[in-house]
Amino acid sequence: MQITIPLATLVARFEQYISFNTQSNESSTSCPSTSGQLSLAQYLVQELQELGLTDVRRDANGYIMATLPANGCPVAPAVGFIAHMDTSPDMAGGPVHARIVDNYDGGDIVLNATQNIILSPTAFPELLDYQGQAIMVTDGTTLLGADDKAGLAAIVSALEYLLQHPELKHGKLRIGFTPDEEIGRGADHFDVAAFGADWAYTIDGDAVGGLEYENFNAASATVTCHGRNVHPGAAKGKMLNAITLATELQNLLPPSEVPEHTEGYEGFYHVHSITGTVEQSVLQVLVRDHNRQQFEAKKAFLQTITDLMNSKYGPDTVSLDLKDSYYNMGEIIKNNYHIVELAQAAMQSVGIKPHIKPIRGGTDGARLSFMGLPCPNIFSGGLNFHGKYEYLPLRSLQKATATIVALAIMAGTK
Numbered sequence: 001m002q003i004t005i006p007l008a009t010l011v012a013r014f015e016q017y018i019s020f021n022t023q024s025n026e027s028s029t030s031c032p033s034t035s036g037q038l039s040l041a042q043y044l045v046q047e048l049q050e051l052g053l054t055d056v057r058r059d060a061n062g063y064i065m066a067t068l069p070a071n072g073c074p075v076a077p078a079v080g081f082i083a084h085m086d087t088s089p090d091m092a093g094g095p096v097h098a099r100i101v102d103n104y105d106g107g108d109i110v111l112n113a114t115q116n117i118i119l120s121p122t123a124f125p126e127l128l129d130y131q132g133q134a135i136m137v138t139d140g141t142t143l144l145g146a147d148d149k150a151g152l153a154a155i156v157s158a159l160e161y162l163l164q165h166p167e168l169k170h171g172k173l174r175i176g177f178t179p180d181e182e183i184g185r186g187a188d189h190f191d192v193a194a195f196g197a198d199w200a201y202t203i204d205g206d207a208v209g210g211l212e213y214e215n216f217n218a219a220s221a222t223v224t225c226h227g228r229n230v231h232p233g234a235a236k237g238k239m240l241n242a243i244t245l246a247t248e249l250q251n252l253l254p255p256s257e258v259p260e261h262t263e264g265y266e267g268f269y270h271v272h273s274i275t276g277t278v279e280q281s282v283l284q285v286l287v288r289d290h291n292r293q294q295f296e297a298k299k300a301f302l303q304t305i306t307d308l309m310n311s312k313y314g315p316d317t318v319s320l321d322l323k324d325s326y327y328n329m330g331e332i333i334k335n336n337y338h339i340v341e342l343a344q345a346a347m348q349s350v351g352i353k354p355h356i357k358p359i360r361g362g363t364d365g366a367r368l369s370f371m372g373l374p375c376p377n378i379f380s381g382g383l384n385f386h387g388k389y390e391y392l393p394l395r396s397l398q399k400a401t402a403t404i405v406a407l408a409i410m411a412g413t414k
């Protein structure tokens with residue numbers, strides 16, 4: 001299938017989107033969590049209306065939905081495409097100073113000479129896959145925002161292409177843009193019934209060919225260690241140091257089951273924060289596993305070591321607050337596997353080799369799948385998300401856009 005997406009228009013659209021600072025904020029209780037997301041949402045609503053989409057709506061929480069009506073395939077299933085508007089709170093979200101490295105030569109890319117920030121294939125060997133291509137990077141002071149503004153740009157550009165080529169027949173397409181995905185709230189107020197799609201795809205993956213329908217089962221734990229503080233000069237037999245308790249508890253976790261020693265389907269415990277004093281220390285722990293039984297076993301082990309600490313130091317010395325975050329959408333999608341096969345076929349039709357792999361994380365699609373909207377994840381083209389070394393090979397963004405167009409056409413034949 002020959003689908004030629006004009007690169008200049010695609011790049012200009014992406015650059016417009018990253019001009020909005022949409023970094024989400026976990027400490028905010030509003031939805032969306034930051035005003036920049038509403039600013040981008042307002043821009044997107046106007047753009048979608050000007051392109052000619054129908055039912056373009058933004059609700060009070062910043063969620064956008066829109067329709068590209070069926071074109072010659074009235075009985076085809078309704079298919080959705082979803083992307084998120086926010087960027088990660090892990091790195092400054094703007095102002096983004098982006099530039100394009102033309103014809104990348106395989107060497108180091110100096111992002112910021114003053115601060116000695118270098119994007120190097122020594123640290124990121126997958127860079128070498130893009131030799132000879134144009135790559136967009138930042139100046140190293142912010143992330144780029146390809147996660148997920150590349151997804152936004154690919155979806156909108158695919159819609160534009162279909163509108164400009166009415167000879168390409170397709171069924172009803174539904175578009176959903178969400179806020180606050182990066183802080184785990186992207187599906188909180190998503191109205192699946194109003195969306196009205198039979199299934200959907202999040203365009204929120206990374207390298208070309210990525211197709212994901214399995215993700216971690218996820219839980220978050222807050223472990224609080226309660227100490228007893230007395231003057232250190234008179235502490236013998238009296239002091240109970242909560243910092244020491246926190247360290248001891250962390251050391252009880254399996255040392256091989258951490259992010260830096262796991263890959264693929266292997267789960268982990270991730271202590272991502274320890275704060276506190278002698279009187280009280282708090283560990284924030286992520287629990288992850290693709291296998292539901294192993295996931296439950298990991299959570300049970302956290303309770304076991306909590307009980308062990310309490311038996312050693314006294315009741316209520318350590319408390320555990322454990323909450324599930326999301327589950328493996330593979331449980332749902334395995335019963336709707338044709339939508340994965342359709343995505344594979346669409347990629348192959350535009351010359352892309354599909355690469356199915358498990359997500360070592362989660363997407364809006366994970367929660368949406370359990371809300372009644374089966375929703376695998378497709379690549380958007382960017383790499384090194386959430387940090388200053390993020391980059392976007394422009395040919396990959398073109399291919400993501402072409403994949404969406406092919407999916408829309410092929411779904412229209414079902």
